[in-house]
Amino acid sequence: MSFFKKLKESISGKTEAVTTKFKEGLSKTRDMFVERVEDLMFRHKKIDEEFYEELEEILIGADVGVNTVMKLIDELRTEVKKRKIEDAAELKPVLSEKLVGLLKSDADNSLKMAEEGVTVILFVGVNGVGKTTSIGKLAHRYKQEGKKVMLAAGDTFRAGAIEQLEVWGQRVGVDVIRQQAGSDPAAVMFDAIQAAKTRGVDVLLCDTAGRLQNKVNLMEELNKIYRVIKREIPDAPHEVLLVLDATTGQNALSQAKLFGEKTGVTGLILTKLDGTAKGGIVIAIRQELDIPVKFVGLGEKMDDMQVFDSEQFVNALFSGMKVEEE
Structure with missing residues (x-):
C-alpha cells in the first residue's frame, strides 16, 4: 500500500471536521510549499545535485529550519540510493513519510489532568x-x-x-x-x-x-x-x-x-x-x-x-x- 493511502487510512477514523480544519488552516503553507515542490519535480525529471539544492531552499523558505533541512536532505539521499529512485516525482511519498517521522514524538501530547480536584x-x-x-x-x-x-x-x-x-x-x-x-x-x-x-x-x-x-x-x-x-x-x-x-x-x-x-x-x-x-x-x-x-x-x-x-x-x-x- 502506498504511503499516501496509508496516511489517508490512518486519519479516516478521525473526524472529518478536524481534517478540514487542518487543511484550511494550513492552506497558505500548502500553496507555497506544494506549488514550489511540484514545480521543482516537473522541471527536474532526474534527481541530481541541483534538485537537492533547490529542495533545500524550498524547505528553508517554509521555515523548516536549516539543521532539520540538512538532516532531511541527507536522509532523502540515502533513501534515493537504497530504493534506486530516479524519477523526481517518486520522491513525493518518501518526502512526506520523512516529514511525518520528524514530527512524530513519543511524548504524549494530551494535557495532563489532576486525578482529583483542580x-x-x-x-x-x-x-x-x-x-x-x-x-x-x-x-x-x-x-x-x-x-x-x-x-x-x-x-x-x-x-x-x-x-x-x-x-x-x-x-x-x-x-x-x-x-x-x-x-x-x-x-x-x-x-x-x-x-x-x-x-x-x-x-x-x-x-x-x-x-x-x-x-x-x-x-x-x-x-x-x-x-x-x-x-x-x-x-x-x-x-x-x-x-x-x-x-x-x-x-x-x-x-x-x-x-x-x-x-x-x-x-x-x-x-x-x-x-x-x-x-x-x-x-x-x-x-x-x-x-x-x-x-x-x-x-x-x-x-x-x-x-x-x-x-x-x-x-x-x-x-x-x-x-x-x-
Missing part, C-alpha cells in the same frame, strides 16, 4: 503571540467537554490584559478571578486557587505577564507564581504551556528555547498557523526542542484550536499534490 494550567509567552485568545479557546474546549472552568488574570502589567481576559470569560461563560492592574500576579493566583477550590472548579487556566522590565524580572515573577501554586496544590501546575506565534518563524524558536530553559515548559501552543506560509516552523520546533506541540491555532473561530496531530499536519500539507489521486 487542574492548574499556566500559560507563558511574550506579549502579542495570542496567549489570551488561546486561553479563551481552551476554556471553550473544556466547557464543551462538560468541565467547570475558571480563568485567572495573572497578567497584571500589560494595559488591557485583564479586560481582554474578562471579555473571553464572558464569551465562553466562565468566571475570571482578577485584581487591579499593577497588582501582584502571585496574589491573583492565590485568590484564583482558593476560589477554584471553593467553587468546585475542574480546570483553572492562568494567564501570566509576557514582558516586565527585563527577562530576569519576568523569570523571578514566574518563579514566585510557581511557589504560590505549589504551596496550595503540590502537584500543580499540571501543565506549563508556552504560546508561540507561528508567523514569527525562527523568532518563535528562539522564544521557545529561552522560555523552555527557564520556566519548565511542558508543552507548546502554536498560534496563527493559518496566517503564515511558513508552517514548517512546527517541524523545526519539534526537531530542535524536546517539548511536544500540544495545540495549534488554525483560525479565528472559537473551536479553531486543535490538538496537534502529525499525520493530519502532513496530510494537509500534501493534500494538493497530484500523487494523492494515484
Whole structure:
C-alpha cells in the first residue's frame, strides 16, 4: 500500500471536521510549499545535485529550519540510493513519510489532568503571540467537554490584559478571578486557587505577564507564581504551556528555547498557523526542542484550536499534490 493511502487510512477514523480544519488552516503553507515542490519535480525529471539544492531552499523558505533541512536532505539521499529512485516525482511519498517521522514524538501530547480536584494550567509567552485568545479557546474546549472552568488574570502589567481576559470569560461563560492592574500576579493566583477550590472548579487556566522590565524580572515573577501554586496544590501546575506565534518563524524558536530553559515548559501552543506560509516552523520546533506541540491555532473561530496531530499536519500539507489521486 502506498504511503499516501496509508496516511489517508490512518486519519479516516478521525473526524472529518478536524481534517478540514487542518487543511484550511494550513492552506497558505500548502500553496507555497506544494506549488514550489511540484514545480521543482516537473522541471527536474532526474534527481541530481541541483534538485537537492533547490529542495533545500524550498524547505528553508517554509521555515523548516536549516539543521532539520540538512538532516532531511541527507536522509532523502540515502533513501534515493537504497530504493534506486530516479524519477523526481517518486520522491513525493518518501518526502512526506520523512516529514511525518520528524514530527512524530513519543511524548504524549494530551494535557495532563489532576486525578482529583483542580487542574492548574499556566500559560507563558511574550506579549502579542495570542496567549489570551488561546486561553479563551481552551476554556471553550473544556466547557464543551462538560468541565467547570475558571480563568485567572495573572497578567497584571500589560494595559488591557485583564479586560481582554474578562471579555473571553464572558464569551465562553466562565468566571475570571482578577485584581487591579499593577497588582501582584502571585496574589491573583492565590485568590484564583482558593476560589477554584471553593467553587468546585475542574480546570483553572492562568494567564501570566509576557514582558516586565527585563527577562530576569519576568523569570523571578514566574518563579514566585510557581511557589504560590505549589504551596496550595503540590502537584500543580499540571501543565506549563508556552504560546508561540507561528508567523514569527525562527523568532518563535528562539522564544521557545529561552522560555523552555527557564520556566519548565511542558508543552507548546502554536498560534496563527493559518496566517503564515511558513508552517514548517512546527517541524523545526519539534526537531530542535524536546517539548511536544500540544495545540495549534488554525483560525479565528472559537473551536479553531486543535490538538496537534502529525499525520493530519502532513496530510494537509500534501493534500494538493497530484500523487494523492494515484
